[in-house]
Amino acid sequence: MWASLSERVGLTAAQQFYQHVAHTPGQPAAINRMGILRGKAGQPMAPGFSRTIHYEISGAGRIDYQYHDAYIEGANGDPHPVVFIRAINLSSH
Amino acid sequence: MAAEVIYTASDLDRKRREVTDAARRGVARIRDTDGMGLVLLSAHHYEVLEAVSRWHERLDTAARALAKPAKDRVAHDYGDLTWLRHLDNDDLATFLTEIRVAVSVAYHDDDLAELDQLARDWRATADELADPVRREVLLGRFDADDFVEAAPPESGR
Numbered sequence: 001m002w003a004s005l006s007e008r009v010g011l012t013a014a015q016q017f018y019q020h021v022a023h024t025p026g027q028p029a030a031i032n033r034m035g036i037l038r039g040k041a042g043q044p045m046a047p048g049f050s051r052t053i054h055y056e057i058s059g060a061g062r063i064d065y066q067y068h069d070a071y072i073e074g075a076n077g078d079p080h081p082v083v084f085i086r087a088i089n090l091s092s093h
Numbered sequence: 094m095a096a097e098v099i100y101t102a103s104d105l106d107r108k109r110r111e112v113t114d115a116a117r118r119g120v121a122r123i124r125d126t127d128g129m130g131l132v133l134l135s136a137h138h139y140e141v142l143e144a145v146s147r148w149h150e151r152l153d154t155a156a157r158a159l160a161k162p163a164k165d166r167v168a169h170d171y172g173d174l175t176w177l178r179h180l181d182n183d184d185l186a187t188f189l190t191e192i193r194v195a196v197s198v199a200y201h202d203d204d205l206a207e208l209d210q211l212a213r214d215w216r217a218t219a220d221e222l223a224d225p226v227r228r229e230v231l232l233g234r235f236d237a238d239d240f241v242e243a244a245p246p247e248s249g250r
Contacts, residue, residue: 006246014246035214037231038191039184041222042214045235052231054217064221064231073237084240087227089220 001088008090009060017055017063021083025053025067032056037064045084052086061090102126141203148196148208152189159185176219184222188215 006014013032020029028034036042037052041064044051049066056062064087070079099122100112115121116133123131154172161170163182171177180188192215195208222228 002243011246018245035210035217037218037221038211038215039180039187039218041184041218041231049235054214054221056217062217062221064227085243087221087230089224089227 001090002085004090005061005088009057013057013060017057020055021065021067021085025065025081025083026050029055032058045086049084061088063088097122099124099130138203141199141205144205144208145196145200148192148199152192152196155185155189159189176216176223179219179223184218191215 033056035054042052049068065085067083069081071082102125112121121133158170168175195211199205199208
């Protein structure tokens with residue numbers, strides 16, 4: 001699904017999303033609309049994760065992700081920011 | 094506390110500024126020539142009142158749906174919010190609780206922004222849960238091994 005994102009929503013929109021989650025995943029998007037999934041779907045996956053952010057690419061798709069500002073990968077990893085994309089919906093409304 | 098002024102229909106002409114100022118402050122009450130009571134209020138305030146009223150009805154409808162066994166519910170039970178059928182009982186109860194609070198805030202603050210955003214978020218949630226695969230992903234347990242690194246989008250990928 002991720003591999004076909006550029007083709008489905010356009011390279012510019014795909015890059016805008018990537019830049020957004022790479023730099024400011026917890027801030028309002030500069031261009032597209034964002035929200036937070038409610039109920040159980042919005043709960044953090046594990047301690048330290050954000051709630052599930054719902055990012056809308058106008059008329060083209062929606063991406064749900066969570067971010068962690070100090071994620072530790074493995075037993076000896078260093079804390080670092082990560083974004084986990086949970087679901088991509090490329091069906092039009 | 095100032096006594097409430099009730100204007101006459103002719104005051105709309107003779108005291109137009111006074112009547113509209115009263116409406117801007119809240120509500121201007123007007124008695125028509127046949128005795129019918131009318132009110133003049135800001136369009137914004139009217140929209141808030143209309144939305145709050147509509148949401149109260151929706152909450153009653155959704156609460157009645159929740160009271161029915163899930164297996165007996167049909168889309169019609171949710172009124173115009175048919176997308177609520179994609180929420181399970183826990184989420185539907187949470188929806189009711191959160192929307193009730195937001196409706197109260199909208200009414201007392203005379204501002205629909207928070208309610209509108211919350212309703213949009215719940216609608217998006219229900220739309221995501223409507224798909225079985227996304228539902229399983231979003232409600233499933235976290236396992237880091239389920240994720241792979243994503244490369245930056247590039248043309249032709």
